[in-house]
Amino acid sequence: MASADLAVTIGAIKMKNPVIAASGTFGFGREFGRVLDISALGAIVTKGITLEPRAGNPPPRLWETACGLLNSVGLQNPGLAAFIRDEAPRLAACGVPVIVNISGDSLAEFCELASCLEGVPGVDGLEVNVSCPNIHAGGRPFASDPEAVYRVAAAVRRVTGKTLIVKLSPNVAGIARTAQAAEMGGADAVSCVNTYLGIAIDAERRRPVFSRVFAGLSGPAIKPLALRAVWEVASAVRIPVVGIGGICSPQDAIEFLLAGARAVAIGTGNFISPMACLEVVEGIRSYLEERGIRAATDLVGRARGHAGHTAGSHSDEAYVYEPKERKAEDDFAAGKGRSHGGEQ
Amino acid sequence: MMECLGSAPAASTATVLENRQVGPGCYRMCLENDYIARCTLPGQFVHVRIPGSSLDPLLRRPFSVCLVEPSNGAFLVLYQVVGRGTKMLSALRPGDRLDVLGPLGRGFEMPRAGAGGGGDDGSGGDxxxxxxxxxxxxxxxxxxxxxxxxxxxxxxxxxxxxxxxxxxxxxxxxxxxxxxxxxxxxxxxxxxxxxxxxxxxxxxxxxxxxxxxxxxxxxxxxxxxxxxxxxxxxxxxxxxxxxxxxxxxxxxxxxxxxxxxxxxxxxxxxxxxxxxxxxxxxxxxxxxxLEERMACGLGACLGCAVKAREATARSGRTAYLRVCADGPVFWVEEVDLDGIG
Structure with missing residues (x-):
C-alpha cells in the first residue's frame, strides 16, 4: 500500500506531520530531546516567553485530578533576551519548525516580543497566549473580550511576517467569537484550547491547594470539552485550527482531526509517555494506511458531514464577529494582507 | 545549574522480579532493566508508570533508585503506599511490566576517593x-x-x-x-x-x-x-x-x-x-x-519547583529550581528548605 502523506501546512509552516508538542509541556525542546528525536515531530511550541524573566508561582504547582492535571506554574521563563541568546540558536539546529509562545500584559508588550523575535533565525511562528491578564483591562484576560483578542492579533500581525497563531482560552462565553476575532485580526491559525480553569481544595488543611486558587486543568479529563471547542471554532473560521486538549493516543488525535483540526498539539500526554508525540505520529500513519486514506488532510473535518442540524446551524448563525475597531483592520488590510489556509 | 553527569535517560520497560512488603505499607520492588542497572548514579531516580490504558491515576511516579546490580541487570526501589498510584504498584507480581523512564536527575556529589581529600568544584556554595x-x-x-x-x-x-x-x-x-x-x-x-x-x-x-x-x-x-x-x-x-x-x-x-x-x-x-x-x-x-509533585521528570514542565535560596537567586538564576533536573540532590545552600514539605 502506498505510504500515507502526513504533511500539513499551518500558515507558512510546512510540517512533516500534524503532531505538535504543546507549549509549557515541552520546555525548549532540549529537555525531551534527551529521550527522543524531536526532529520527527511536526513542530514544537516553546514554553511561554515574556519580555522580562518570570520566577513563576510558589509550589505546589501541580495537582493530579481524575484523568487530569491542574497546574499553576505561573509563566516561569528566562525572559526574551535569554531565550534569544541561549535557546533560539539550539532550537534553530533541531531540524523541526519552532513556534514561540509569547505572553504580554499589554498590546505594547506583545508587539515588542513579536518584533524582537522577527529577525531571530530558527523561529518559524508565534503563538500568542491571550489567556494572560491585560493590565489595561483591570487584569482581565485578553481572551475574555473578542475586541481585545482582535486588537492583539492585528497589532502582532503588523509587526511579524512569521506564522501567527492565537491560542484560544476556553474560559470565555463564546470561543467561536474569539476565534473569529483572531481571524479578523490577521491570525494564520488558532490553537484550541488552552487549559480550563479549575480549583483544588486541600480538605486536610481546609484551604485551596494553589496560592493563586485557580489553576489550569489539562489532560484526558478535558478532551470532550476541547473537541467541542474545536468543532465550534472550525465552524466559525476559515483559518486552520490546531486541536489541543487531552490528546494521549493516536485515536485521540484522529478524533480532533475529524472534528475539524488541521493539526494537533500534545501537552499533558508527554508527561504520561515522553514518546507520546512520536507514538501519535506513527498511529496516525497506521490508521491512514490501514484504511487506504491518502493523506492526513483528508481526515480534517470529515466527521462534520454527519452533524445534526442543531450543531451546524447553531455555529453558523450565532457567531459572527464584527470588530468595533474598523480602522485598525483597514490599516492592516492596506498593509500586509492575510494568508488564509483555505480548505474548509 | 549542573546537568546530570550520568547517562541520558531512556524510556523503556522493566520486568518485576520481586515486589514484597517489608513493613506496614512499605514495599521493596526489584526490577529488571539493564540500562537502569548499569547507568544509574547514587541519588538518581526513575519515573515509572503501570502500562496499559488506564488514565487514572494519570502521571508517572518518581522513585529513588535504592540499589543496582549491573551484573544481573537488576535494580531496587523502596516505596510506601500513600495513594492509589502506589497501591496499584503494590499489586504488581513477578513477571509484570512497568514503564520506566530514567535514570533521571542530579545525584549525590561523591567525596573524592581516599577519604576526605579534595574540594568540590561544582557545588552551589563557596x-x-x-x-x-x-x-x-x-x-x-x-x-x-x-x-x-x-x-x-x-x-x-x-x-x-x-x-x-x-x-x-x-x-x-x-x-x-x-x-x-x-x-x-x-x-x-x-x-x-x-x-x-x-x-x-x-x-x-x-x-x-x-x-x-x-x-x-x-x-x-x-x-x-x-x-x-x-x-x-x-x-x-x-x-x-x-x-x-x-x-x-x-x-x-x-x-x-x-x-x-x-x-x-x-x-x-x-x-x-x-x-x-x-x-x-x-x-x-x-x-x-528532595521530593516534590512531578510531571515530566525531564526538566521541561517546571512543575516540581523548589524555592532557591536568596543568594542563589541573586546570582542571576531564576528563583525556583527543578527537583527533577536541578536535583533531586541539592546542597542545602541552594534551596530554601523552609518552603518544602
Missing amino acids: GGNSIGRGSGAVRVALVAGGLGIAPLIMLSHALFRSGVGFVFVVGARSGELLAGLDLLPRAPGRDAVLSGRSASPEPAGPEIVQGAHVPPNGCDTATDDAGPRYEVHVVTEDGSMGRRGLVTDALRDVLRGGDIACAYACGPAGMLREVARMGETFRVPVQVS
Missing part, C-alpha cells in the same frame, strides 16, 4: 562547602528518615567501594517502619535480595552495627585492603528498635565527634531542615535529596 576540610576528615554521615533511606543505600555502596568510611544514621517512627537495613554493604541477605529469592527477615539490629571491614569480592576500587569502616546508628521515635528519639539526636552526637567531612540526608522536610541547621552549626556541608 569554599566552605568543600567535602573534606584538610587532613583528618575521614568520614561522611548519611542521615535517613523512614524510606528516605532508599537513595542513601545506593550511596553507601558507592562510598564503600571507594573506600570512604561513613556513619549511617537511620530513623523511623517505629522499628517496623525501618526498611532496607539488610541492604547495606555486606549485610546478610543482600546478595539473595537482588536475585529475587530472599525472604530473610529484617535484622533486629543493635543500636550500633559495626560494618564490614573487608570490601566484597570483585571490588576493585577499595583504597586499602582493610576496606572502609562504617557504623549504623538506629533510632526510633517509640524506642522499639535502637535508640529512642529523633534521627537528628543521633546525628548531633556523631557530628560532635568532629571527623565528619560531609553529610547526606533524605527524609521528611522537618528532618532535612534540622540536618541543615546542624550542618551550619558544626560547619559540615550537607546535601539533601
